[in-house]
Amino acid sequence: MDLEPVKLQYATSRESTDIVHLEKSYGLFIDGKMVEPRSGAMFTSVNPATEEPLTQVAEAGSDDVDLAVAAARRAYEHGWRDLPGKERAKYVFRIARLLQERAREFAVLETIDGGKPIKESRDVDIPLAAAHFFYYAGWADKLGYAFPGRRPKPIGVAGQIIPWNFPLLMAAWKLAPALASGNTVVLKPAETTPLTALLLTEVLRDADLPPGVVNVLTGDGVAGAALVNHPGVDKIAFTGSTDVGKEIQRALAGTGKRLTLELGGKAANIVFEDAALDQAVEGVVNGIFFNQGHVCCAGSRLLLQEPIAEAFLDKLRSRMATLRVGDPLDKNTDVGAINSRQQLDKISSLVDAGVEEGAEMYQAPCPLPERGFWFRPTILTGVTPAHRVAQEEIFGPVLSVLTFRTPEEAVAKANNTRYGLSAGVWTEKGSKILWMADRLRAGVVWENTFNRFDPASPFGGFRESGFGREGGVQGLAPYLALEAIDA
Ligand code: NAD
DSSP states (O other), rough: OOOEEEEEEEEOOOOTTOOOOOOOOOOOOETTEEEEOOOEEEEEEEETTTTTTEEEOOOHHHHHHHHHHHHHHIIIIIITTTSOOOHHHHHHHHHHHHHHHHHHHHHHHHHHHHHHOHHIIIIIIHHHHHHHHHHHHHHOOOHHHHSOOOOOOOOEEEEEEEEESHHHHHHHHHHHHHTTOEEEEEOOOOOOOOHHHHHHHHHHHHOOOOTTTEEEEOOOOHHHHHHHTTTTEEEEESSSOOOOOOHHHHHHOOOOOOOOEEEOOEEEEEOOOOEEEEEHHHHHHHHHHHGGOOOOTTOEEEEEHHHHHHHHHHHHHHHHHHHHHHHHHBTTBBBBSOOOHHHHHHHHHHHHHHTTTTTTTEOOOOOOSSOOOOOOEEEEOOOOOTSHHSSSOSSSSSEEEEEEEHHHHHHHTTSSSSSSSSEEOOOSSSHHHHHHHOOOSHHHHESSOOOOTTTTOBBBSGGGGSSSSSSSSGGGGGEEEEEEOOO
């Protein structure tokens, strides 16, 4: 007797937002206090899943940047710089503990401000942010052992500018090593996702962090540029687009300021014919649809070895048909809202360009909510290396598929990009993985997995993906002057 396959559905399981308390408006966090912006300007933060305004946030201007940098300088010179490492460690550790205690609140706020699924903010963003503070708390009193033969000293005031795709996590990547190594900070969150950085200021206060050690300036690129160009800043750490990164590098040339850039990517996820295909399908789905593809290291180019290409695409399309797209607060949601209308327009226009250039489009057949910013999980097949969708970062849930015959061709195609942030290799042969990893020009090469992060592991790019590393002992170096001990 033939049995009909049973189609199981998930009942909605919506996370409550009661835990989040939003003020009507927020000022800037300068010298340990929330203050009105000198600029007098405010902007609205919007929930991208509903298009509803959430709250008003201050838009910092250059006078505000002056005040924040002055507060950071005072805090640096009058205490923080000279605090013993084991004392600094206590503050950083406390921040980690407080983040854990308020993890649910941070997760819900991250989801309503940015559109990412609650299961990701709850299970990835917030735990990893806390893990970074824990990890660097451990280094604060051991800096002398981190760089043998060198005497590490903090460098001063760091200006840190972050993007909207992992708002709290990017703040943690930047703040934790800077604080552990004795620097003070002016942090500028992205304009569409300022709210978890503002909530973090409560944690900083509860951790008794001395005033001025961390200052948070919300605002747009104008505030970012004022911070970059401020003469009182000793180091800039920037995560964002390659275009803005280049602008910053040009602005800082010859100033003597330290700079690290974490920029865009166009990673190749390479599947060989001997790979465990079902496992690889999961890795490819995670690689491109995690966080709606708003991931700098997303596996946005899929390279399939020819003999398995058709079978793999069949499996991938069936898997995509099961993705649940919609309300980010539903715990079953796999793909949430696109972060802003501007980003949605960018994704749509690049996909249109791909189709015009001859790519064939498949989109997951999922219903989309009526309001908010949404884009169906999409794959483009028949893509050639010259197509825009094979070269430009789409930063959305869109996968460009290419094929290859030999490992040499896979390497050549994977490296045929101006970026160099990450790559993935799927094969059952360890020797092939090592052979590939030697030749792929990417900061991270994942083998039989993708999008794995750990605070102890350095992350960063080559070429137009930027320079400098975050995470691990390597992530401390940009925040330290390393004098030779016998100098
Ligand atoms: P973006 O460059 O537009 O903005 C990033 C930040 O820079 C924001 O805070 C913005 O306000 C600020 N900014 C804008 N113009 C500026 C200027 N002239 N001077 C100083 N600051 C300025 O990037 P985005 O759209 O927010 O973020 C997406 C980009 O970030 C993608 O390209 C992505 O790949 C990249 N990214 C990289 C990493 C990494 O670790 N390599 C991680 C996350 C995101």
